[in-house]
């Protein structure tokens with residue numbers, strides 16, 4: 001046999017061996033996923049039972065002298081979503097965390113009693129002692145970079161958004177998730193937005209399906225592989241796109257995938273709050289305008305803007321203790337029971353797209369927080385920890401970018417700062 005033939009044969013054999021290796025590895029991962037799923041569903045069942053036991057112990061006792069405050073009646077929803085956790089996610093039991101935060105005094109801050117509920121405020125501005133409280137929890141959830149992992153383990157994030165008008169927003173969100181440390185970022189956008197978004201970056205996986213007749217089925221195929229979805233950046237407000245986004249949210253909920261809703265996704269929530277109400281892995285990231293819309297949709301009265309924290313808390317409660325991030329001069333993060341405020345120094349530059357950096361990076365932080373062992377967040381709701389990570393990072397990026405570019409600072413400049421801002425906050 002000639003040397004050439006020998007080489008050919010050798011190459012064929014080694015390719016076959018490689019194929020076999022990957023096939024076996026895939027099988028092994030499937031078995032591992034199945035084992036984890038079974039373990040998670042057992043944990044969920046136990047936690048539900050525990051939840052019921054706690055609930056029966058904590059039935060409200062009548063408080064004869066307390067004056068009820070009708071405008072602030074908490075509409076709690078302490079049920080654990082009967083959802084299968086997404087693959088690779090260690091499940092954080094929402095009910096248990098709720099009970100834990102009811103019963104723990106939360107370090108520094110203000111303790112308010114409202115009827116039967118305790119509202120605990122923790123004001124954390126980085127650079128003060130507050131940082132010492134939450135930043136270490138964020139750190140605990142960040143997966144270490146080791147050589148033992150395969151591609152995808154640190155996060156496969158899906159962005160639902162991108163239409164003819166808005167191609168920047170989904171790009172900013174998707175690239176921010178990657179730059180923070182997720183392994184893969186998928187953008188599900190309309191057909192005409194896809195080539196534009198692809199042309200911004202070869203790093204993104206772009207699916208031109210959001211306006212196709214079978215959009216939901218096309219996207220659902222990917223859901224089992226996604227660790228979190230961010231719905232809304234650049235989605236637009238066309239009825240058909242909102243309808244598809246709504247269906248994706250519903251299907252993500254069924255799989256227990258963390259769902260971050262921003263921008264036009266919040267327009268959808270204001271119209272149909274039930275789409276996310278009560279889902280303990282849902283996080284909403286409104287700016288003040290979006291917040292006002294949501295508040296008025298839920299409370300049927302104008303927002304009293306004198307006390308943002310209280311309003312944010314009320315809205316969170318009305319939405320079934322969903323985590324809210326009200327963005328502004330200071331970011332208010334609440335799940336209706338705990339309030340964190342992040343006033344990490346940013347800058348006076350308010351260019352468009354900063355919110356997309358926040359929601360995209362939150363996609364990664366949320367995956368990490370929900371898939372960490374529960375002691376990593378020391379009983380704090382993982383959504384709060386993830387949101388604090390994302391807001392402090394966004395503000396730090398803004399600060400660093402402004403330092404270099406001054407009034408010319410744009411979101412792209414902020415994205416360039418993600419690595420060093422991340423290091424400064426979480427790795428030093």
Ligand SMILES: NC(=O)C1=CN([C@@H]2O[C@H](COP(=O)(O)OP(=O)(O)OC[C@H]3O[C@@H](n4cnc5c(N)ncnc54)[C@H](OP(=O)(O)O)[C@@H]3O)[C@@H](O)[C@H]2O)[C@@H](O)CC1
Nearest residue numbers: 166167168169232233234235236263264287288289352353
């Ligand atoms: N490069 C891209 O592709 C980008 C695309 N983007 C995408 O655009 C889509 C629409 O998003 P949106 O935020 O412009 O819509 P909406 O909520 O109707 O706000 C409209 C008006 O509300 C006001 N307003 C806003 N904030 C406020 C505040 N804090 N406090 C008070 N008022 C405030 C303000 O009103 P004005 O001051 O102009 O009267 C503003 O003009 C969405 O898909 C998003 O992802 C962006 O991500 C940017 C980068």
Ligand SMILES: Nc1ncnc2c1ncn2[C@@H]1O[C@H](COP(=O)(O)OP(=O)(O)OP(=O)(O)O)[C@@H](O)[C@H]1O
Nearest residue numbers: 287327328329331346352353354355356358394395
């Ligand atoms: N007045 C402010 N001072 C400091 N930081 C701010 C201020 N307002 C917003 N931010 C920060 O900017 C980031 C984005 O918030 P912003 O209100 O711009 O969101 P948005 O309007 O949804 O953004 P987008 O342009 O992406 O739609 C948040 O991290 C928030 O903390």
